[in-house]
Amino acid sequence: MAKTTSTPQSHRRARKNPFFVILVFLAMMLAGIATGEPDRVLEQAIQICLGCIGIG
Amino acid sequence: MEALRKWIQTIFGLLVNGYWAFPFTRAIYQGPLKVICAPGLNCYSCPAATTSCAIGSLQHLLAGLRLSLESGQYYFGLYVVGCLGVLGGLFGRMICGWLCPFGFCQELIHKTPSKKFHIPAILNYLKYGILLIMVILLPLLAVDKFGAGSPWFCKYLCPAGTLEAGIPMLILQPNLRDIIGTLFYSKLSILIGFTLWSVFASRPFCRTACPLGAFYALFAKIQVVRLKFHPEKCTACGACHSVCPMGVKFNESPEDKECITCLACMDRACKVGAISLEVGGLPLCLERGHARTKHEQAP
Numbered sequence: 377m378a379k380t381t382s383t384p385q386s387h388r389r390a391r392k393n394p395f396f397v398i399l400v401f402l403a404m405m406l407a408g409i410a411t412g413e414p415d416r417v418l419e420q421a422i423q424i425c426l427g428c429i430g431i432g
Numbered sequence: 433m434e435a436l437r438k439w440i441q442t443i444f445g446l447l448v449n450g451y452w453a454f455p456f457t458r459a460i461y462q463g464p465l466k467v468i469c470a471p472g473l474n475c476y477s478c479p480a481a482t483t484s485c486a487i488g489s490l491q492h493l494l495a496g497l498r499l500s501l502e503s504g505q506y507y508f509g510l511y512v513v514g515c516l517g518v519l520g521g522l523f524g525r526m527i528c529g530w531l532c533p534f535g536f537c538q539e540l541i542h543k544t545p546s547k548k549f550h551i552p553a554i555l556n557y558l559k560y561g562i563l564l565i566m567v568i569l570l571p572l573l574a575v576d577k578f579g580a581g582s583p584w585f586c587k588y589l590c591p592a593g594t595l596e597a598g599i600p601m602l603i604l605q606p607n608l609r610d611i612i613g614t615l616f617y618s619k620l621s622i623l624i625g626f627t628l629w630s631v632f633a634s635r636p637f638c639r640t641a642c643p644l645g646a647f648y649a650l651f652a653k654i655q656v657v658r659l660k661f662h663p664e665k666c667t668a669c670g671a672c673h674s675v676c677p678m679g680v681k682f683n684e685s686p687e688d689k690e691c692i693t694c695l696a697c698m699d700r701a702c703k704v705g706a707i708s709l710e711v712g713g714l715p716l717c718l719e720r721g722h723a724r725t726k727h728e729q730a731p
Contacts, residue, residue, distance in 0.1 A: 405514025
């Protein structure tokens with residue numbers, strides 16, 4: 377299937393910008409975890425919100 | 433490659449909807465996996481859902497922000513946005529093409545034999561308005577006397593919620609049928625509308641109304657895994673236009689926000705290797721006839 381090869385174009389430099397952006401969002405995610413957001417997400421996700429799905 | 437994508441879509445759809453005990457329990461899954469945000473659009477009120485919906489979770493966090501601040505809790509949605517941002521930075525809308533169950537449903541419906549139509553490009557911008565207004569602003573600002581908002585997108589628009597949760601819950605719990613009203617029928621109409629539209633046009637919900645797709649589209653220029661265009665090899669034959677399920681003219685706009693990196697253009701259309709896959713700026717060459725320039729092809 378897919379494999380990484382060294383082609384004539386491989387002298388192109390790796391892009392670093394995406395990784396900075398990912399780091400920023402990773403920091404946001406960790407900040408959310410630190411404030412206990414996952415518990416709130418779980419609490420919401422295990423209940424059926426009838427109004428949210430058009431019932432009631 | 434297309435077969436591989438279909439397999440991944442199927443397997444992932446089954447993974448995020450893997451709670452098959454629901455016909456017996458008549459309730460949704462309530463285990464710890466629901467702390468994970470599904471990368472694609474998948475309603476967490478679906479009886480089979482094993483993960484949470486990022487868009488639904490974000491709306492609920494924003495809708496309850498005032499109340500949470502009053503009680504000294506700081507739920508700004510950082511966890512959900514952070515999860516989506518990491519995924520978006522890595523894969524962008526590739527998630528729509530490979531992992532989204534609702535996108536997969538639309539693809540299957542589109543296989544229905546019929547005359548096919550294009551979707552006007554101007555409608556692509558609608559989803560950004562939906563993300564901003566229905567997912568962020570209205571849940572945050574339109575609050576009741578207690579300071580609580582509503583998940584506007586889920587409540588008034590999301591056809592995935594009607595398909596995966598509304599209809600199944602009415603089947604599982606017949607007593608709920610007594611309380612359905614105008615809201616349910618309006619959402620059912622939206623679902624039927626997008627279903628019919630999917631027969632005649634490719635992925636209409638993804639292209640015009642999906643807030644998750646709109647969020648991932650913001651990463652089109654920087655995502656780690658993406659398609660790369662090699663203009664020096666392109667013969668401008670237009671083959672990539674005809675196979676794109678999102679209506680992208682790849683050789684004219686290689687960083688198009690609608691590209692879901694399904695690889696159809698690279699794998700099935702381009703015969704001259706003008707499109708390749710790259711990871712973080714470095715080429716990830718697939719076997720099929722790549723990297724031969726016009727110069728190399730000359731006898």
